Amino acid sequence: MRLVTRNEVTKKALIDDLKREGIRFELHERLGYESFIGYSLEGTLEEIRAQIDVIEGADREALKEGFVSFRESLNHILEHLKVGEKVENLIREGPWVAEILDQLARNGAIEVSEGTARLKGEVDVSELRFQFKFPFNLVHSPESAERIARQYVLTDLVVEYEIEILELDMAKINAVGRVAAKYFPEDYLLRAYFGLVGRSILAAEILKAIGDEKVPEVEVIGAFTRAAPIEIPTEKGTLVVNYGRGTVEEVLRLLKKLGYVEIKGGKVRKIKDLV
Numbered sequence: 001m002r003l004v005t006r007n008e009v010t011k012k013a014l015i016d017d018l019k020r021e022g023i024r025f026e027l028h029e030r031l032g033y034e035s036f037i038g039y040s041l042e043g044t045l046e047e048i049r050a051q052i053d054v055i056e057g058a059d060r061e062a063l064k065e066g067f068v069s070f071r072e073s074l075n076h077i078l079e080h081l082k083v084g085e086k087v088e089n090l091i092r093e094g095p096w097v098a099e100i101l102d103q104l105a106r107n108g109a110i111e112v113s114e115g116t117a118r119l120k121g122e123v124d125v126s127e128l129r130f131q132f133k134f135p136f137n138l139v140h141s142p143e144s145a146e147r148i149a150r151q152y153v154l155t156d157l158v159v160e161y162e163i164e165i166l167e168l169d170m171a172k173i174n175a176v177g178r179v180a181a182k183y184f185p186e187d188y189l190l191r192a193y194f195g196l197v198g199r200s201i202l203a204a205e206i207l208k209a210i211g212d213e214k215v216p217e218v219e220v221i222g223a224f225t226r227a228a229p230i231e232i233p234t235e236k237g238t239l240v241v242n243y244g245r246g247t248v249e250e251v252l253r254l255l256k257k258l259g260y261v262e263i264k265g266g267k268v269r270k271i272k273d274l275v
Contacts, residue, residue, distance in 0.1 A: 057144025
């Protein structure tokens with residue numbers, strides 16, 4: 001199971017934490033992309049607010065809510081910049097920080113020295129010009145909206161850092177959850193966490209079925225494929241682990257890689273149980 005980030009600072013901090021916890025993982029890098037298709041309003045903050053008040057052909061209420069959020073985010077970053085803050089610390093708050101820093105930099109409003117960004121003392125934020133971007137699905141009449149808004153499309157080619165967790169032990173999986181909670185949103189983390197839990201449950205059931213015998217690999221794969229899904233009752237409900245033949249094959253390969261089983265001559269022998 002994998003944790004994926006496009007933020008190099010997050011990648012480095014997460015890897016350091018995983019190493020401190022003794023969690024086994026592999027790091028893979030690949031080219032990815034992020035795309036934004038929508039519109040932008042440009043001007044001072046007051047000018048943008050005025051444009052939202054009169055724009056036609058768009059969800060004006062949603063734009064107002066989005067602009068309030070943009071201003072709050074901007075004010076939050078400005079508070080940090082007034083006293084100076086390490087850029088890497090700011091970036092950890094989310095990808096939206098880089099967007100705001102970029103806009104402030106293009107305004108010539110900040111200076112960066114030795115990795116610390118500061119707001120220039122003479123800057124009057126009310127006079128700075130910003131871009132307020134919003135997605136195309138908030139526009140129901142492009143012809144009307146484009147009298148004020150400009151089309152804005154961004155394709156950002158980025159390096160994705162994929163951290164593959166190689167743990168089957170539940171104590172280690174719980175440690176992954178604690179560590180990753182600092183870097184990923186809850187919904188993303190929960191999906192990854194229960195993916196690791198599900199794989200651990202399947203691995204434990206395979207080891208239990210093998211017992212002390214040498215079992216033909218094809219029989220293990222066939223038996224567990226036919227037995228899917230696995231249902232685990234819990235105090236709060238039911239945990240269902242669904243999988244296919246390919247998943248069983250992958251889990252067997254991982255069990256071999258981590259030293260839990262030996263596979264020779266088409267037969268599987270258990271070496272040790274999960275702790």
